[in-house]
Amino acid sequence: MNPTPSTRHAQSRKAPRAASGKLAVLMPGMGAVATTTMAGVMLARRGLGAPVGSLTQLGRVRVHDEARAWKDVLPLASLSDVEFGGWDLFPEDALAAARHADVLSKEHLDLVADELAAVRPMEAVFYPEYVSRLHGTHVKRGKSKAELVEALQSDIRGFIKQKGADRAVAVWCGSTEKYLPLGAVHESVRSFERGLRENDPSISPAQMYAWACLKERVPFANGSPNLGVESTAALELAREMSVAVSGKDFKTGQTLMKTVIAPALKARQLGLNGWYSTNILGNRDGEVLDDPENFRSKEQTKLGVLDSILEPEDQPELYGKFHHKVRIDYYPPRGDQKEGWDNIDLFGWLGYPMQMKLNFLCRDSILAAPIVLDLALLMDLAQRADMSGMQEWLSFYFKSPMTRSRRAEHDLFGQYDTLRRTLRSLGGLEETAFAHAAE
Numbered sequence: 001m002n003p004t005p006s007t008r009h010a011q012s013r014k015a016p017r018a019a020s021g022k023l024a025v026l027m028p029g030m031g032a033v034a035t036t037t038m039a040g041v042m043l044a045r046r047g048l049g050a051p052v053g054s055l056t057q058l059g060r061v062r063v064h065d066e067a068r069a070w071k072d073v074l075p076l077a078s079l080s081d082v083e084f085g086g087w088d089l090f091p092e093d094a095l096a097a098a099r100h101a102d103v104l105s106k107e108h109l110d111l112v113a114d115e116l117a118a119v120r121p122m123e124a125v126f127y128p129e130y131v132s133r134l135h136g137t138h139v140k141r142g143k144s145k146a147e148l149v150e151a152l153q154s155d156i157r158g159f160i161k162q163k164g165a166d167r168a169v170a171v172w173c174g175s176t177e178k179y180l181p182l183g184a185v186h187e188s189v190r191s192f193e194r195g196l197r198e199n200d201p202s203i204s205p206a207q208m209y210a211w212a213c214l215k216e217r218v219p220f221a222n223g224s225p226n227l228g229v230e231s232t233a234a235l236e237l238a239r240e241m242s243v244a245v246s247g248k249d250f251k252t253g254q255t256l257m258k259t260v261i262a263p264a265l266k267a268r269q270l271g272l273n274g275w276y277s278t279n280i281l282g283n284r285d286g287e288v289l290d291d292p293e294n295f296r297s298k299e300q301t302k303l304g305v306l307d308s309i310l311e312p313e314d315q316p317e318l319y320g321k322f323h324h325k326v327r328i329d330y331y332p333p334r335g336d337q338k339e340g341w342d343n344i345d346l347f348g349w350l351g352y353p354m355q356m357k358l359n360f361l362c363r364d365s366i367l368a369a370p371i372v373l374d375l376a377l378l379m380d381l382a383q384r385a386d387m388s389g390m391q392e393w394l395s396f397y398f399k400s401p402m403t404r405s406r407r408a409e410h411d412l413f414g415q416y417d418t419l420r421r422t423l424r425s426l427g428g429l430e431e432t433a434f435a436h437a438a439e
């Protein structure tokens with residue numbers, strides 16, 4: 001039997017080493033998503049809030065008819081062993097940044113105020129040409145990009161030492177950078193390092209953080225749509241350093257629903273004429289995405305999913321002509337409470353048209369925070385199982401997953417299947433138990 005995309009990468013794995021000591025979770029970009037994640041973990045580990053949406057914290061797996069928590073089956077780092085750190089071009093600590101982001105209530109933030117205030121951002125590597133809407137002063141100076149990468153490496157080592165951590169993992173929660181295609185500089189470790197020395201403009205800050213992490217053997221997950229570890233050079237370095245990478249762009253709201261509904265249309269052989277998606281969003285992310293250059297990065301990751309799920313070339317009569325449009329409008333009154341509308345023009349028996357309207361009144365960072373936590377813990381797990389390079393099995397969490405094959409798996413349930421199989425294998429659950437699984 002040919003492996004399907006969902007089973008292809010779910011092979012048996014080496015048992016992960018135990019999670020001993022503290023885990024430093026480093027976030028370049030301490031804005032809404034990062035501070036909501038930090039505050040949520042701080043609340044959850046004191047029993048003051050539930051980590052809803054997190055598979056590592058709440059998810060269960062059926063083993064011999066018993067539903068066991070994934071965190072009891074897998075040697076995951078415990079929340080009490082997590083130490084948060086990060087970088088930002090604004091000097092505010094995580095409490096002030098969380099207040100500014102205005103995602104969590106005063107009541108929630110007050111409960112962990114001291115702990116949050118103790119998380120102070122390290123100086124950022126930032127050039128305004130990649131995110132023109134932001135102007136911060138908490139920024140490193142250096143003659144070359146190579147020098148700045150070294151400064152980031154020194155930050156990482158210093159943070160690990162200061163916190164007495166055993167190991168670290170990084171999740172990029174920084175702003176979306178402007179769209180930049182891959183170029184010659186991204187083709188090899190050598191060309192990238194030359195580019196760093198020569199201040200090549202095709203190398204963005206996100207790529208510099210990723211490079212510093214890889215050099216320090218810190219697994220790196222990219223939560224935004226711009227390129228971080230998604231280049232031949234970064235993958236070559238990840239292999240050389242035996243470090244895990246994943247990306248890109250957290251799959252939180254509208255795309256999550258798209259990757260649930262589109263597979264349903266396909267399974268029922270219903271046709272599609274068009275899919276119009278629009279959003280209003282009023283947080284800093286929305287402000288950054290209001291710049292067409294930055295929106296272009298987001299558009300690329302949001303547009304890719306339908307073609308991959310519907311495979312129009314195989315069924316042009318059903319999916320050959322659909323029009324797919326995605327918009328994001330910056331609308332300050334809504335803050336982090338994004339509203340997404342989808343209008344789906346589908347057709348059925350004998351070609352009769354139908355419409356579906358989806359109105360998702362979501363909260364951006366509330367959906368993203370559990371993804372950041374899961375990625376941090378699962379990337380750390382992968383690293384302890386010596387699973388280096390691209391982690392395709394984590395596609396479940398991304399809008400535009402990294403993949404070795406020509407076509408990425410976008411169907412949420414295909415991705416979920418791969419995730420569960422890989423976790424089962426990492427947890428040493430036997431195949432017989434798997435055969436009876438009914439999660």
Ligand SMILES: NC(=O)c1ccc[n+]([C@@H]2O[C@H](COP(=O)([O-])OP(=O)(O)OC[C@H]3O[C@@H](n4cnc5c(N)ncnc54)[C@H](O)[C@@H]3O)[C@@H](O)[C@H]2O)c1
Binds near residue numbers: 033124223
């Ligand atoms: N919230 C969601 O649902 C969601 C979904 C998918 C992806 N994302 C992505 O996650 C990222 C974070 O989103 P957010 O809502 O927290 O945005 P935000 O604007 O609140 O936070 C981003 C932070 O990154 C900082 N920053 C920008 N460039 C930096 C650099 N070079 N170094 C250090 N800090 C830098 C900014 O100052 C800001 O504080 C964005 O790229 C966004 O597109 C969010």
